[in-house]
Amino acid sequence: MSSPPWDYIAKLVCIGDSGCGKSSLTIRLCEGRFSPQHDVTIGVEFGSRIVPVGPPHSKHSSKSSAADGGLPEPPRASPPQKHMKLSLWDTAGQETYKSVTRSYFRGASGALLVFDITRKSTFAHVTDWLNDLRAIADPDIVVILVGNKLDQAQPASEDDNDNAPNKREVTTQEATDWARRNGVLQYVETSAKSGENVEEAFMRVAERIFENINAGKYDLNDRRSGVKGPGPGGAKNVRLSADAGRGMTGGCC
Template structure:
């Protein structure tokens, strides 16, 4: 297991076909698949990033956009620290549905969830939603905003890292009660909290004794 200071749980939400799975694949594997199958229920990915010389693990849940899976995906809102709310800049209807998605995630998540609005497929020319419209919606709703391309990787890294930065800054400002799992943040094995907890469970002499016992021949 790679060492990390914190684990942040993310969700990716939005209509079917906006490129949620492609964004996840580009971020975790740095590759693009044009023929990606529709997500059934939820898909999962993870990656380590570095913030202020600290390793942060992002645990990302990609949710299905179909109405038939909404009751399943809604349960993943609980216990998430961050969310990518994605629409397709070439399909006006996906932008028109943003209020419904935003209302749903805010009703079912913690009040301090960091949410970024992502206008995906900005590499395509047949635009139906302007960047100004996306930015205005984000301002009106207190969201971070970026346009991305899962195909070219433009701003994909930034979409996840900007959100992680917001969560990390909130941790430094004691916004979250990290003992409460509903905030979607866990201490990692290299965190100071974990080291203190381990020290309480196993005082230095006990740890030394355990190490000696484990290294002695059978």
């Protein structure tokens, strides 16, 4: 089954400490599966997913003007649904590769800043990651804070061991407060294992980018803006970086 044509393509980067589940989140979004064993990312891996953005294409029912005796209003034509191709760059979280991964911040229109809610130390480092990102990327980059591994922070279900520990080390409130103080779009808690809120996290970034497109914040003819429109004749495979991606390219969409 072929993917729908896209109207825009946006470059997103997943950043954060090693072991937070950035690769698992990208695989879950692109391939709809969870990989319990994933090699440590070296440099950058790549994936993509086409998602709908903006108002959905829906039918409008005719409204009657019975009160004034008029005729029903004719149905209004809905604009066609827009689609955005998310070009996902999953970056390495290890300090050894930071000089490499920072170079991929350029030209990104969105970022998922990921930490592990069961490891306080990864949350302590999100400020450093955000500072690095904002020093290199466009000032208008859309950033969302993602607390991953929600499945390890919730109490076990009735069918499981009731004595299973809650491993949460970062509360929802303190992460939400941090996001608000630092001008981050939103805080979302996800589980790459169960898939909970994974699409929501990516879609919140995509929708805000779409709002920025409509507000004229991007030059769609300049790849450095992080957003591209389709070339002449429809959708094209446009790269937002001179370097080809590796890793998940073949498995997505």
